[in-house]
Amino acid sequence: MVTANLVKELREKTGAGMMDCKKVLTETDGDMEKAAELLRERGITKAAKKSSRIAAEGIVTAYVSEDKKLGAVVEVNAETDFVAKNDDFKTFANNIAKQVAESNPSDVESLLAEKYIEDNSKTVSEVLTELIATIGENMSVRRFARFTSNGRVQSYIHGEGKIGVLVSMEGGDEEVAKDVCMQIAAARPEFLDRDSVPSDRVDKEMEILKAQAMNEGKPAEIAEKMVQGRIGKFYGEICLVDQEFVKDPSMKVSALLSSKGAKVIEFARIEKGEGLEKKEENFAEEVAKQING
Numbered sequence: 001m002v003t004a005n006l007v008k009e010l011r012e013k014t015g016a017g018m019m020d021c022k023k024v025l026t027e028t029d030g031d032m033e034k035a036a037e038l039l040r041e042r043g044i045t046k047a048a049k050k051s052s053r054i055a056a057e058g059i060v061t062a063y064v065s066e067d068k069k070l071g072a073v074v075e076v077n078a079e080t081d082f083v084a085k086n087d088d089f090k091t092f093a094n095n096i097a098k099q100v101a102e103s104n105p106s107d108v109e110s111l112l113a114e115k116y117i118e119d120n121s122k123t124v125s126e127v128l129t130e131l132i133a134t135i136g137e138n139m140s141v142r143r144f145a146r147f148t149s150n151g152r153v154q155s156y157i158h159g160e161g162k163i164g165v166l167v168s169m170e171g172g173d174e175e176v177a178k179d180v181c182m183q184i185a186a187a188r189p190e191f192l193d194r195d196s197v198p199s200d201r202v203d204k205e206m207e208i209l210k211a212q213a214m215n216e217g218k219p220a221e222i223a224e225k226m227v228q229g230r231i232g233k234f235y236g237e238i239c240l241v242d243q244e245f246v247k248d249p250s251m252k253v254s255a256l257l258s259s260k261g262a263k264v265i266e267f268a269r270i271e272k273g274e275g276l277e278k279k280e281e282n283f284a285e286e287v288a289k290q291i292n293g
Helices: 004-014 018-027 032-041 044-050 087-103 108-113 124-135 174-187 199-215 220-238 253-259 283-291
Strands: 057-064 070-078 119-123 139-148 152-158 163-171 248-252 262-271
Touching (some): 004 032, 018 032, 057 152, 057 163, 070 087, 070 152, 070 163, 070 262, 087 124, 087 139, 119 124, 139 262, 152 174, 174 262, 248 253, 253 262
Antiparallel strands (some): 057 070, 070 139, 163 262
16 A cells, blocks of 8 residues: 555655655555656656756747637746757647647646647656656746637747747737737736736835925925826836837837727736746856866
8 A cells, every 4th residue: 555654755765756656656566666766767766856956948939729719828947048949848848838728727737737738648747757857957837828819819939939928819910919929028018008007006106106206306296296197107118008119119009909900808928037046057167077077
């Protein structure tokens, strides 16, 4: 019988995940040594040893169905940008984007537990573990966004996978959809429109703007009016429809959409490694370590 203590012991011994440990212990009728050997044979122990290493490089990729009604954008990370150019890694990332679009997992954990779209005999997690063991770097599926639309879903990938954008839009055509995607990639809007901005975020900004005006020596009533004038600039930075159109700064994105009979329903912008601590490499030290054994 496979007990919780056996699973815990194997996990501590090998560094492998609990589910992997439970699986091999079940297969070996609780034989610790045979279970550890199975983990090694399957590359799971090797992959586990890499799991603590920072994976902040990688690729952002997208998939959109032929009818443009369904799409997904996903970030898959690795330790170095060199691995991001590996064909097996890129194929895995592209397959994951398609799988997210077609299976609609609720989160990354659910996705990892699904059967892999290209090989139903393995889960996504198992395929990822094999890839880690084969390539020799820690990797992870970090995040994704998925949209469906009665109109059009459009994607845009910038800089060979540095930034990925996904947009759901009603009306308009492919040209304006692509322009909006490029706008989002370049101008980094946080929200679609003013109604989408949380009220506490607006209140905080207005407090800051009022304090700035007061520090300029303005009376309270004048400062209040200045805040109302300046808050528009705040919205113009963080709201997509209030931003200046990057291809023609004389018009707002809202005017562009109106002229094309288009409406953005939702969007996602994913930048590779955003918010992750990146490993600082010292090439000379790395070479010296290898030479010294």
